[in-house]
Amino acid sequence: MPAGWRGCNTYFQNILMQQTALHSSLKEYYVKQGAHEEVLVDGYWIDIVQGDLLIEIQTRNFSAIRKKLSDLVARHSVRLVHPISLEKWIVRMPHDGVSRLSRRKSPRRGRIEDIFYELVRIPDLMEHPNFSLEVLLIREEEIRIADGKGSWRRNGVSIINRRLLEIVERHLFSDPPDFRKLLPQDLERPFTNRHLAEKLSISPRLAARMTYCLRSMQILHISGKQKRSYLFNLSE
Numbered sequence: 001m002p003a004g005w006r007g008c009n010t011y012f013q014n015i016l017m018q019q020t021a022l023h024s025s026l027k028e029y030y031v032k033q034g035a036h037e038e039v040l041v042d043g044y045w046i047d048i049v050q051g052d053l054l055i056e057i058q059t060r061n062f063s064a065i066r067k068k069l070s071d072l073v074a075r076h077s078v079r080l081v082h083p084i085s086l087e088k089w090i091v092r093m094p095h096d097g098v099s100r101l102s103r104r105k106s107p108r109r110g111r112i113e114d115i116f117y118e119l120v121r122i123p124d125l126m127e128h129p130n131f132s133l134e135v136l137l138i139r140e141e142e143i144r145i146a147d148g149k150g151s152w153r154r155n156g157v158s159i160i161n162r163r164l165l166e167i168v169e170r171h172l173f174s175d176p177p178d179f180r181k182l183l184p185q186d187l188e189r190p191f192t193n194r195h196l197a198e199k200l201s202i203s204p205r206l207a208a209r210m211t212y213c214l215r216s217m218q219i220l221h222i223s224g225k226q227k228r229s230y231l232f233n234l235s236e
Contacts, residue, residue: 022140022162026057026083029167042075044068057081059162062121069122073130080133082118084110086168087139092157095147103141112137112171113182113202116209123216126176133173139165176217180234182210190223190231 027037027047035050048055054076058065065080072078088106093099115135125131143161173179184199191199197207211232214220223233 020059020162022083022164023057023059025164026081026136029164030055030081042072044072046072052077054078055081058118059083060118062118066122066125069125069131073125073128077130078132080131081136082115082133083136083138083140083164084112084114085140086110086137087165089139089141089165091141091143093143093145093160095145106142110137111202113200113206113210116206116213119213120209123213126173126179126217129175132175135171135173136167137169137171138167141165176214176219179214179217179219183214183234190233192226192229192231194229196232 030048030050031037033050035048035055037048039046039049041049041054046054047057054072056065056069056078058080059082062080062082069078069080086109088108088110089103090106091103092101094101112135115133119126119133126133141163142159143163144157145160147158149158183196187196187199193204193207193211196202196211197204200207202210211220211230215222215232218235220232221235222230224231
């Protein structure tokens with residue numbers, strides 16, 4: 001039994017209550033590859049320990065894990081795993097949560113570039129030699145319940161769980177140059193955020209986050225302005 005495992009029944013009960021089924025399924029996926037889960041390292045509970053590699057699974061909000069990652073990479077090899085939903089099925093449950101009311105496919109499809117919505121919070125970590133990022137493109141179910149406590153955008157419907165259906169693809173980013181492959185090869189240079197958004201068929205908001213991250217990783221630099229828009233070029 002790994003160090004830090006014994007005497008932690010209360011901890012595990014609390015952590016399981018906080019984690020979604022998606023998070024738990026992803027941990028199980030790595031455990032099946034010969035890793036250990038919930039190990040205490042340098043005062044932090046680590047989702048997965050695979051040999052000398054510490055693996056943290058974060059389904060959202062990279063800001064919440066920034067300090068933990070920054071502390072750990074100083075002494076350990078750390079990999080952050082983040083799932084992005086290629087395909088999502090929305091399951092509606094009644095307030096009692098017993099029977100299923102409906103199941104429909106969401107029209108929104110995620111894509112690898114969506115990683116920049118979260119990576120914008122920790123782009124500098126990609127330059128650390130002990131840090132890597134793995135993006136999982138998945139199929140999932142999102143469980144919703146009509147409890148009147150959720151977002152007004154969903155008419156008070158709450159998202160209570162996420163369930164993994166399938167891991168479709170895995171993408172590993174070990175260092176900043178790995179992100180160059182996400183830039184279109186036929187993208188004219190220099191380019192603006194609008195040019196990048198049009199070429200990739202993404203929103204200008206996402207394109208801006210993408211260029212911000214790539215600038216922080218020294219992949220891009222500002223080479224001028226076109227009216228009120230910055231011009232970006234590849235750093236040599």
